[in-house]
Amino acid sequence: MARKVTGRHVAISTLAAWLAGFVIFFPILWMVLASFKTELEAFATPPSFLFFHWTTENYATVQERSDYLHHALNSLIVAGGSTLIAMLIAIPAAWSMAFSPTKRTKDILLWMLSTKMMPPVGVLVPIYLIYKNMGLLDTRTGLVFILCLGNLPIVIWMLFTYFKEIPKDILEAARMDGATIGRELIYVLTPMAIPGLASTLLLNLILAWNEAFWTLNLSTLNAAPLTTFIASYSSPEGLFWARLSAASTLAIAPILIIGWFSQKQLVRGLTFGAVK
Amino acid sequence: MGRITLEGVQKSFGPVHIIKGADLDIPDGAFVVFVGPSGCGKTTLLRLIAGLEDVSGGRILIDGHNVVDVPPAKRGLSMVFQSYALYPHMSVRGNIAFGLKMAGLPKAEINQKVEAAAATLNLTPYLDRKPRELSGGQRQRVAIGRAIVREPKAFLFDEPLSNLDAALRVQMRLEVTRLQKQLGTTAIYVTHDQVEAMTMADKIVVLNAGRIEQYGSPIELYQKPANLFVAGFIGSPKMNFITGPEAAQRGATTIGVRPEHIAVVDDGGEGWSGKVLIAEHLGSDTFLYVDAGALGTLTVRCVGEKRLGAGDAVTLRPEPGRIYRFDNNGLAIFA
Ligand SMILES: Nc1ncnc2c1ncn2[C@@H]1O[C@H](COP(=O)(O)OP(=O)(O)O)[C@@H](O)[C@H]1O
Numbered sequence: 001m002a003r004k005v006t007g008r009h010v011a012i013s014t015l016a017a018w019l020a021g022f023v024i025f026f027p028i029l030w031m032v033l034a035s036f037k038t039e040l041e042a043f044a045t046p047p048s049f050l051f052f053h054w055t056t057e058n059y060a061t062v063q064e065r066s067d068y069l070h071h072a073l074n075s076l077i078v079a080g081g082s083t084l085i086a087m088l089i090a091i092p093a094a095w096s097m098a099f100s101p102t103k104r105t106k107d108i109l110l111w112m113l114s115t116k117m118m119p120p121v122g123v124l125v126p127i128y129l130i131y132k133n134m135g136l137l138d139t140r141t142g143l144v145f146i147l148c149l150g151n152l153p154i155v156i157w158m159l160f161t162y163f164k165e166i167p168k169d170i171l172e173a174a175r176m177d178g179a180t181i182g183r184e185l186i187y188v189l190t191p192m193a194i195p196g197l198a199s200t201l202l203l204n205l206i207l208a209w210n211e212a213f214w215t216l217n218l219s220t221l222n223a224a225p226l227t228t229f230i231a232s233y234s235s236p237e238g239l240f241w242a243r244l245s246a247a248s249t250l251a252i253a254p255i256l257i258i259g260w261f262s263q264k265q266l267v268r269g270l271t272f273g274a275v276k
Numbered sequence: 277m278g279r280i281t282l283e284g285v286q287k288s289f290g291p292v293h294i295i296k297g298a299d300l301d302i303p304d305g306a307f308v309v310f311v312g313p314s315g316c317g318k319t320t321l322l323r324l325i326a327g328l329e330d331v332s333g334g335r336i337l338i339d340g341h342n343v344v345d346v347p348p349a350k351r352g353l354s355m356v357f358q359s360y361a362l363y364p365h366m367s368v369r370g371n372i373a374f375g376l377k378m379a380g381l382p383k384a385e386i387n388q389k390v391e392a393a394a395a396t397l398n399l400t401p402y403l404d405r406k407p408r409e410l411s412g413g414q415r416q417r418v419a420i421g422r423a424i425v426r427e428p429k430a431f432l433f434d435e436p437l438s439n440l441d442a443a444l445r446v447q448m449r450l451e452v453t454r455l456q457k458q459l460g461t462t463a464i465y466v467t468h469d470q471v472e473a474m475t476m477a478d479k480i481v482v483l484n485a486g487r488i489e490q491y492g493s494p495i496e497l498y499q500k501p502a503n504l505f506v507a508g509f510i511g512s513p514k515m516n517f518i519t520g521p522e523a524a525q526r527g528a529t530t531i532g533v534r535p536e537h538i539a540v541v542d543d544g545g546e547g548w549s550g551k552v553l554i555a556e557h558l559g560s561d562t563f564l565y566v567d568a569g570a571l572g573t574l575t576v577r578c579v580g581e582k583r584l585g586a587g588d589a590v591t592l593r594p595e596p597g598r599i600y601r602f603d604n605n606g607l608a609i610f611a
Pocket residue numbers: 289294312313314315316317318319320321
């Protein structure tokens with residue numbers, strides 16, 4: 001028997017969903033609100049929610065004190081570059097593991113994932129020294145490299161699961177239909193893999209954009225992306241909540257906008273295969 | 277032309293020997309069905325012919341040419357998969373046209389052929405739909421359309437109807453046979469359903485554990501099963517097997533009698549006496565499951581509505597010329 005969905009049920013679950021969504025979104029909302037407060041109001045207890053003196057002075061200060069565009073460009077290069085390189089390496093890797101697995105494929109996948117189980121701080125000193133010796137400290141190249149390596153296991157895993165979902169039968173049907181490997185790839189595999197590729201790319205971009213351990217530790221100014229830009233508001237002369245919030249809002253704005261516009265693609269990719 | 281010959285074809289997956297030497301000659305235009313229990317290697321044998329798996333030994337000839345080193349795309353065969361394996365991102369038209377596009381045919385000719393195939397399969401109204409917008413039966417038709425449009429040397433079907441409901445299956449069974457006869461193209465059809473095999477085939481290949489048990493027309497297999505396996509597999513309900521003195525008396529280790537070759541008699545004459553355990557009334561037929569003492573439980577098929585129920589005592593008499601005899605290796609003893 002199909003479960004009866006009454007109007008009251010719908011109303012309650014809608015309310016609950018909105019509530020949960022609001023709770024999850026609240027920190028971001030709070031940050032955006034704080035960025036429009038004065039420093040004093042940002043600290044006030046009890047805090048005022050909407051009825052405070054709205055001001056954009058924090059944004060002006062942030063703009064004055066540091067070069068947002070410089071950091072944003074760095075973020076773009078580092079996150080974009082590391083994502084692209086990771087995809088270029090991961091696609092053939094995941095491909096071969098999904099379509100011609102060997103006895104050791106599962107082990108290799110697990111081994112790759114296991115590297116993510118170690119806290120990055122455990123290898124900070126050796127990596128720092130290597131970077132220092134190779135002159136990679138505070139360079140975009142260095143950051144692209146480390147973020148690419150850091151995300152590679154996750155990218156390969158995600159792509160592997162997407163490729164696995166593609167029924168082998170369909171590729172064989174294409175072969176029976178006279179398609180060469182190249183044409184099979186162009187006409188059949190790629191179109192079927194695109195949602196998966198797109199969501200992997202987006203997720204990896206978000207991860208790389210927000211990555212704050214390596215970027216903070218391996219860059220100071222020249223290569224510093226937006227994470228360093230945010231952090232610079234939390235240290236020197238004590239905490240400035242309002243300014244910090246303004247900086248953070250600026251920092252996540254681009255990725256939030258990308259995420260907003262690609263959410264359909266992202267959701268489709270992440271639930272790919274769940275409903276055929 | 278599409279004559280397919282197998283010579284000592286073998287296949288192993290690692291240490292596991294799946295196909296243990298298959299010899300077969302499929303004449304041009306024949307409808308041949310591979311039938312056997314699940315896991316006996318039917319799909320594997322079909323995939324070897326298609327070229328989707330490499331043989332471990334032996335030769336496969338298509339029109340006299342050894343094709344074991346020829347990739348599937350170049351063998352000129354087309355295949356209908358159990359899962360349909362339609363291209364999900366292409367329309368019905370795109371799916372049917374794909375093979376022709378790969379062959380580099382001019383657009384006008386592709387369109388004309390696709391439309392002809394669609395008309396044959398009643399798919400014309402659906403040409404611009406995506407596979408996910410079609411019912412199971414329609415998807416099946418698209419898969420068949422994709423196979424016929426290329427005018428291959430032979431069709432390979434791997435349990436194509438097993439995902440359809442019973443009524444649709446019977447209808448598609450007829451359509452596939454009719455289409456094959458109309459086109460006159462060789463077809464190899466894999467199924468585990470012996471009824472499908474009996475109704476569709478010109479010739480049946482009975483497979484068991486990677487071996488060909490028998491190759492012959494449906495009637496041959498029914499009338500002259502080569503061994504116990506074929507005797508038990510072909511025919512529904514299953515043949516009754518009797519061992520012991522009753523068999524020894526006829527010079528065999530095992531004797532077999534089909535349910536339809538046993539009569540329930542009440543003339544007081546000779547026969548096997550037993551007691552009805554269950555009676556299944558189908559209207560046209562009645563199936564009796566009879567406890568025949570030392571002979572075991574026998575299945576009997578009577579025509580019409582027999583007024584018999586559980587517990588009734590009956591006398592059974594096998595038709596004299598219809599008792600199959602098997603030696604201690606399970607091989608049929610003829611004459
Ligand atoms: N790629 C493979 N690797 C290992 N074993 C396989 C492979 N394909 C099939 N087999 C084995 O071969 C046997 C026959 O399989 P299959 O031809 O699919 O049987 P059928 O189609 O008659 O049900 C099965 O035991 C199956 O496990």
